[in-house]
Amino acid sequence: MDDQTPSGNQKRRTVLKAAAAVGALQVAAPFIIKARGEVPVRFGLDNPLTGTYAELGKNERVGCELAIEQINAKGGVLGRPAELLVEDSTSADTGTAVQKARKLISRDKVNFLLGNVNSAMALAMGQVANELKTLLIVTGGHTDAVTGTDCHWNVFRVCNTTRMETNSVSKLLFEKYGKKWFFITPDYAFGHTLQQGFEASLKKFGGTEVGAALTPLGTSDYSSYLIKAEAAKPDVIIFLTAGNDAVNSLKQAVQFGLNKRFHIAGAQQELEVLEGLPPEARIGTWVFEWYWRQKNVPHLDEFVAAIKKKAGRVPTARHWFGYVATWTAALVANQEKTLDSVKLAKALEGFKLPPEIALMPDTPFYRAGDHQLMPNLYVGHAVSQGPVPDDYFHVDSVVKGVDVALPVAETGCKIKWS
Known part of the structure; x- marks a missing residue:
């Protein structure tokens, strides 16, 4: 893959080149002159930029972009400039995501593939990348099968499994709020595996599970599902929706007054969702995968400042996903001094994130048996407004991923090396 030359259709998509980092590289002018004549090392991001998950996908892209800028400022990958190519997978059309993955690998000759927010798309991209022997770092697709029954030697994942998320919060909900649960579940891989975990x-x-409502992706009116939930008289209504669906479902739940009669909760929650809700709808018990306000975490302030400068807002877990995925590929390539996918995949087994990339307590690492990142999870509750602007979540406890993940033997993952 080292001999690849640039394709001729880069104007139709977002591209970050080493030239964009020239200002940061003034102290390394000899590298700049050399890099301009080098074939770039290409990172391909296949992620939703339109539809229900557009904001999540765009924030992951910003994280990737920041990483590319920093990688180039530190000399690139194997002494070559890093370049990001971005394709819109859409939020719901898996066929489009597959087409874009093939395009990025086969025509654009990317060295690394990144994405996807949508779990079904992450699974499909894993199959394509495996067929074409390309390293894929899954950014934000959570369904267990990605690093479970459908795992591949070339696929690694940054975000948590759905079982890690449900295991981190289930006991708290059961002991504090009650044992009868009703589920509002998006009808695709992500929602199904979250519900199965709970x-x-x-x-x-x-x-006791007193009922469940399967909701189509992109639902705008949740009234019929909420009426069903109310009639079941649960102790807890578990919302498994994400993105715009989570905003719509939670907003309408408060309009129905369900939060006054039942506890509202779920597993994965995101700052993008809480920002999209009115203050009175920022409620419930949730799990964050990363949070921008943490105490005594090295390099965190620098990352927050960099995202604020680049995007005009505080970072979310999605920014962190994109940032970590991109840096993971660059770090291991520079460590191993190769772009060979098999060699890099073997080197990533047990690979630890350095503090400036981890941006959390302890040391996240990619587990050797299933290629799942083992970070911390943040269990807490939503708040209408915290002590500082943009703070809508209070962390009650930090849970280690290794303590809530299924053992590799129970994930269904059996990696076969090509």
């Missing part, structure tokens, strides 16, 4: 916890604790 159901496993209910079975373990001796609780």
Whole structure:
């Protein structure tokens, strides 16, 4: 892959080149002159830029862009400039995501593939990348199968599995708020595996599932599902929606007054969602995968400042996902001094994130058996407004990923090396 030459259609998509980092590289002028004549190392991001998950996808892109800028400022990858090519997978058309993945790998000759927010798309991209022997770092697709039953030697994942998320919060919900749960579940891979994770916890604790409503992706009117939830008289209504669907469902739940009669909760929650809600709808118990306000975390302030400068806002977990995925590929390539996918995949087994990339307590690492990142998870509750602007989540406890992840033997992952 080192011999690749640039394709001729780069004007139709977002491209970040080493030239964009010239200002940051003034102290390394000899590298700049050399780099201008080098074939770039290409990172291809296949992520939703339109539809329900557009904001999440765009924030992951910003994280990737920041990483590319920093990578180039530090000398690039193998002494060559790094370049980001971005394609819109859409939020709901898996066929488009597959087409874009093939385009990025086969025509644009990317060295690394990144994405996707949508779990079904992440699974499909894993199959394509495996077929074409390209390293894929999944940014934000959570369904367990990505690093479970559908795992591949070339696929690694930054965001948590759905089981890690449900395991981190289930016992708290059961002990503090009650044992009868109703689920509002998006009808695709992500929602299904989240619900299955919670159901496993209910079975373990001796609780009861009093009902569930499967909701299409992109639903705007949740009234019929909320009426069904109310009629079931649960102790807890578990919302598994994400993106714009989470905003719509939670906003309408408060309009119905359900929060006054039942506890509202879920697993994965995101700052993008809480920002999109009116203050009175910032409620419930949730899990954050990364949060911008943490105490005594090295390099965190620099990252927050860099995202603010670049995007005009505080960073979210999605910024962090894109940032970590991009840096992961660059770091391991520079460490191993190669772009060979098999060699890099083997080197990533057990690979630890340095503090300036981890941006959280402890040391996140990619587990050797299933290629799943083992970070911390942040369990807490939404607040209408915290002590500082843009602070809508209070962290009650920090849970280690290794403590809530299924053992590799129980994930269904059996990696076969090509």
